[in-house]
Amino acid sequence: MDNLAEITSHHDRHVLEKSLLKTLNELFPAQDLRLFRVRQHADNHELSLLAFCVNSVIVSADEPAKLQPSQSDLSEALSRAIAKGDVELAAGKNGDWNIIYPAFDSHGDIFAVLLISTNLVPSASDQRLVYSILRVYSNYLSLIEKTQKDKLTGLYNRETLDNEITKVLVRQSDHFAQEISSSNDSRRRSFAIKYWLGVLDIDHFKVINDSYGHLYGDEVIILVARLMSSGCIRDDDLVYRYGGEEFVVLLKAPNEEDAAHTFNRIREMISEHEFPQLKQVTTSIGFVEVLGQQSPSDVIGQADEALYYAKQNGRNQVQSYRELIEQGKIHHTSQVAHGDVELF
Numbered sequence: 001m002d003n004l005a006e007i008t009s010h011h012d013r014h015v016l017e018k019s020l021l022k023t024l025n026e027l028f029p030a031q032d033l034r035l036f037r038v039r040q041h042a043d044n045h046e047l048s049l050l051a052f053c054v055n056s057v058i059v060s061a062d063e064p065a066k067l068q069p070s071q072s073d074l075s076e077a078l079s080r081a082i083a084k085g086d087v088e089l090a091a092g093k094n095g096d097w098n099i100i101y102p103a104f105d106s107h108g109d110i111f112a113v114l115l116i117s118t119n120l121v122p123s124a125s126d127q128r129l130v131y132s133i134l135r136v137y138s139n140y141l142s143l144i145e146k147t148q149k150d151k152l153t154g155l156y157n158r159e160t161l162d163n164e165i166t167k168v169l170v171r172q173s174d175h176f177a178q179e180i181s182s183s184n185d186s187r188r189r190s191f192a193i194k195y196w197l198g199v200l201d202i203d204h205f206k207v208i209n210d211s212y213g214h215l216y217g218d219e220v221i222i223l224v225a226r227l228m229s230s231g232c233i234r235d236d237d238l239v240y241r242y243g244g245e246e247f248v249v250l251l252k253a254p255n256e257e258d259a260a261h262t263f264n265r266i267r268e269m270i271s272e273h274e275f276p277q278l279k280q281v282t283t284s285i286g287f288v289e290v291l292g293q294q295s296p297s298d299v300i301g302q303a304d305e306a307l308y309y310a311k312q313n314g315r316n317q318v319q320s321y322r323e324l325i326e327q328g329k330i331h332h333t334s335q336v337a338h339g340d341v342e343l344f
C-alpha cells in the first residue's frame with residue numbers, strides 16, 4: 001500500500017517513472033530495471049529510454065545527459081514482447097534473465113515496456129504483481145496527462161509549459177555553474193545541450209474565422225497542431241498550445257542556426273500544406289534560447305517580442321530575439337541581458 005501511495009503521489013511524469021522503478025526495486029532488489037517508451041508506427045516501433053535503475057540508482061528522462069540507451073543487444077526480445085503483447089523471457093549474459101513486460105494505455109495499446117534483468121525467474125504471482133504495478137502507473141499517467149493537455153488539440157497546455165521552462169532554466173543554470181567551477185574554458189558551453197523556445201502564431205487568423213466560421217477556425221488549429229507534432233520536430237521536442245491560435249515549441253539544438261532551421265522547417269511545412277477551402281495558411285515565429293532568464297514569462301516574453309517583429313515586418317517568417325537585439329531592431333525590456341547568464 002505504501003508503494004501504491006508513493007507511485008500516485010507525484011504529478012510529474014518523470015518523478016512518477018522514478019517512483020515506479022523505486023517501488024519495483026524495493027520489491028525485487030538487486031535487479032536492473034529499464035523502462036522504455038514505445039511509439040508504434042504503421043510497420044515498426046520506436047523505443048526510447050524513459051528511466052533506469054542500476055544498483056539502486058535511479059535516473060529518468062529529466063536528466064537526459066545521464067540516460068544511456070543500451071537496448072541494442074535486447075532489441076529482438078523487446079520487439080517480441082511488443083509483437084505478442086505479453087511478457088517475454090530472454091536468456092541474458094552470465095545465466096541472467098531479461099524479463100520484458102509490456103504496459104498498456106487505456107486504448108489497449110502498448111505505450112511502454114519494462115525490462116527487468118535478474119538471475120531469478122519470477123514466480124507467476126511476482127509477474128502478476130509487476131503487471132498490476134504497471135497498470136497503476138499507466139492509469140495514473142493517463143490521469144496526469146489529461147490535466148496537462150489541451151482539450152481541442154491534445155497538445156500540452158500552458159501550465160505544463162511553465163513547469164517545463166522552469167525545469168530547463170534550473171537545469172541550464174546548474175550546468176553552467178558546474179562548468180564554471182570545473183573549467184575556465186568558456187568554449188565548453190558550445191558543446192552543451194541548448195534549449196530553444198519558439199512562439200508560433202497563425203497569420204491573419206481572424207480573417208479565417210470571419211470568412212469560414214469559428215468551427216472551421218478550430219479545424220485549422222487542430223490541423224496546425226497535428227502538423228507540428230507529427231513530422232516536423234524530433235521525438236523529445238515538445239509542442240504546446242499556448243492560447244487561441246498561438247503555439248509554443250521547446251526544442252533542443254546545438255546552436256542557433258540549427259534551431260532557426262527547425263523553426264523554418266515547421267513554418268514551411270504549414271505553409272505548404274493544403275488546407276481544405278483555404279489557399280494557404282502561414283505562420284510567424286519568434287524564438288529565443290532558454291538560458292539565463294528570470295522566469296518562464298521572461299522567456300516567452302522575449303520570444304513574443306521577436307514574434308511581434310515578424311508580424312510587423314511581413315509575417316510568414318522566423319525571427320531570433322538575439323539577432324534582433326544585436327541588430328538594434330528591438331531593445332531589451334527585461335532586466336536580464338540575453339547572453340549575460342545570471343545564476344539563480
Ligand SMILES: Nc1nc2c(ncn2[C@@H]2O[C@H](COP(=O)(O)OP(=O)(O)OP(=O)(O)O)[C@@H](O)[C@H]2O)c(=O)[nH]1
Nearest residue numbers: 201202203204205206207209214217218244245311
Ligand atoms: N476558432 C477559434 N478562434 C480563436 C480561438 N482563440 C482565438 N481565436 C480567434 O483568433 C483571432 C486572433 O486574431 P488576432 O489576434 O487579431 O490576430 P490575427 O487575425 O491572427 O492576425 P495576426 O496575428 O496579426 O497575423 C481572434 O479573432 C480570436 O477570436 C479558438 O480557440 N478557436
